[in-house]
Amino acid sequence: MGNEDSYVALGLKTWNDQIDRADKLFGGLSSEEILREIAPGKNRLLYLWGHLTAVHDAMLPLLLLGERLHPEFDVAFISNPDKSRAEIPSHEEVRRAWNTVNAELRTGFEQMPWSDWALRHSAVSEVDFAKDSSRNRFAILLSRTNHLSYHLGQAVLGRK
């Protein structure tokens, strides 16, 4: 394995490690616990879980792995703050979507030729990518992994 593949493998390992942490943390919460706030007046755990699910779902088209599975999550978990809407997806709906979306990403990552990580992602045009080749799929992987870590640090505060 050359260094190039080794770096991609490490990026994927770091992603998978954080997904595993999130699976354990969120997946083990009861229906009462998921409604707890991470700190007084701050986001509830359910909101964070739905937010992460929506952001990961958007990675599917961004990395050219397929269509979004749950675009309806955005209004509840991205474009509006927590506790601003009466109707948001339920605990079970978020759990199912989280599992489905991350499984779809995992399959996509496994099937993607590793050199594809250096290609442009779908939110950058060919013209702009020609000017700045750092706007590639690996950049998305690293930034979304850190986004997940950021919210994991918060979610851990909401546990008993």
Next chain:
Amino acid sequence: MGNEDSYVALGLKTWNDQIDRADKLFGGLSSEEILREIAPGKNRLLYLWGHLTAVHDAMLPLLLLGERLHPEFDVAFISNPDKSRAEIPSHEEVRRAWNTVNAELRTGFEQMPWSDWALRHSAVSEVDFAKDSSRNRFAILLSRTNHLSYHLGQAVLGRK
């Protein structure tokens, strides 16, 4: 620039972006604000800042960039929880150490040949590295970047 260099450059960019966020977040706090808890009964911002400083300081020998500059931070910010010791480094001491340590890392990163990121870090033996070459310096960079993001997600809760 080949893909290999592009991946390393992205790893470094992600690190630098998180350092910049931490600079802004912690660096802008007053002496009263730095003593605020991120949530009731949880770590104070000063503790998180010192903790990150200690962990980054330990990266210097781990990445073979030099000796530790502040090994005395460990007892206050790693091996003991917050509020368990009467004497810990002051706000100004943490600020100075944070700036010095991260500047030293930045210089080291700039001078390191990029192919060195695929070499073993100092906490793994040559024998073990021969069995698992993923235990390299790039792995440390990715994991410490995520560690920083994790605590940034917490620190942001402690701001007014």
